[in-house]
Amino acid sequence: MALDKATVAKIATLARIKLPPSEQEHLAGELSTILTWIEQLGEVDTAGVEPMSSVAAMELPMRNDEVTDGGCREKILANAPDSAGGFFTVPKVVE
């Protein structure tokens, strides 16, 4: 599968990665190579095989409905670039 430059630019925008147009060509080539490599898996006949969601041979662990965490606002906010009055603060996002 070959990716074009426009698709690469779109993926970059969705992932919020700043990508100079000069790199689009190069990355389109690299990503296309990776996809082609992965596509080899399509050669295996998987008819009738249940899709595998995980390689771990275990069940999903569960937790009881108990409050065991939280109440640590200072720690939560400690690494934030900016905060005020117990809130995280970010440049205004308005809809």
Add this chain to the structure above:
Amino acid sequence: MAVIRGSSGDWEVVIGLEVHAQVISKAKLFSGAATDFGAEPNTQVSPIDAAFPGMLPVINRYCVEQAVKTGLGINAEINLVSVFDRKNYFYADLPAGYQISQYTRPIVGKGKIRLDLADGSTRDIGITRLHLEQDAGKSLHDQHATLTYVDLNRAGVALMEIVSEPDLRSAEEAGAYLRKLRSILRYLGTCDGNMEEGSLRCDCNVSVRRPGAPLGTRCEIKNVNSIRYVMQAIEHEARRQVELLEEGGAVEQETRLFDAGKGITRPMRSKEHAHDYRYFPDPDLLPLRLDANWVEALKRSLPELPDAKKARFIEQYRLSPDDAGVLVAEQASADYFEAVARGRDAKLAANWVMVELYGALNRLGLGIEGSPVSAAGLGELVDLVIDGTVSGRLAKEVFAAMIETGKGAAFLVEERGLKQVTDSGAIESAIAAVLAAQGDKVAEYRAGKEKLFGFFVGQVMKATQGKANPALLNELLRKKLAG
């Protein structure tokens, strides 16, 4: 089915609703932080909710149980295997950059909800699916000129997204659907249904078409937070689309917001890439497997739900479908009614609950849980009406006093001297006094002006302070006037 009459003919509106219902649980879906509403900002946040590096989600067993119960309550298929996916988008109140949700394999599949329509008929609305997902945090845009404040207390709280088929055909039906869904959720105890606090939020998909034609292009109205607003938003949006089409334009598929102040919908500004979420299975979570016996046990433990209760009320108490529907809307009201009706005339009990009690509670702005008069207290009053101690009219006065003072019915009847007069001698003398004072009117009546009868009844009632037994009064008065 409601039809919109345009200048070029009739249009049909087609509506599907996506409801986000906050799960009642102590802790969040994938973390052990608390879920209480209204806590100080960021005090109910675990490192998982704030998406600190290396944190792993562990699912809350009870949230799963709540989703399955809800699925069973809307007559839906329960999927014994479901999968969690990442829904990727960037927003300040979503610290991980993705929401853990369910995409291709939700926990609950197809179901249905029965609507009780205004004309007394019912209609089944299809449910497409119900899935579990995390709520986002809350952004406050009005605290600062250039900054948005973010509170992550809500981030990670479990939500059930309940998606309906495009089966609804009017704003009224959408309202009835939401009321019914909320009622079921409250009966089950899986969501408190409080729209003001955001425990129940609704996205509306609206399109219009010529009756019977294929579906038109839809618009999605996001995050409407009251049933009234949902109905207003749909009305406005359907009209907007009809006008657009009749002017020769086309509806553009887009996400819109409802402006409650103006009562209109408008397009969201940042709609670019809005729907490219690049879902993929969350590698941090294994598939969720449920035990069929456990699901069966949950099914057996469900309470009697509104539809079953309504059918029972109609059958057991001989109530009209309308009255039964009103009484079962809230479990507490249904329980209250049954306590009043037990061993008494059920229709009388229903009337007292729906007319006098609901009227008083509405005026006081109280729910049935906050009623100043208990079911036993109202039952005592109904007994006094049934055995003739107090007339139906004065009983309303007694009831008002019960609401106001919290005192018992028998006590108030005694204290205020409101006992019905059934002594024919006392009534006869009151009649005699009235007729003597109204000689002219008596002559007119006897000359054929029979509608004066009501006037005489009123006068005698007034003379006895409303305490005369009405049937006895009518009988005695008729005799006296006949001469």
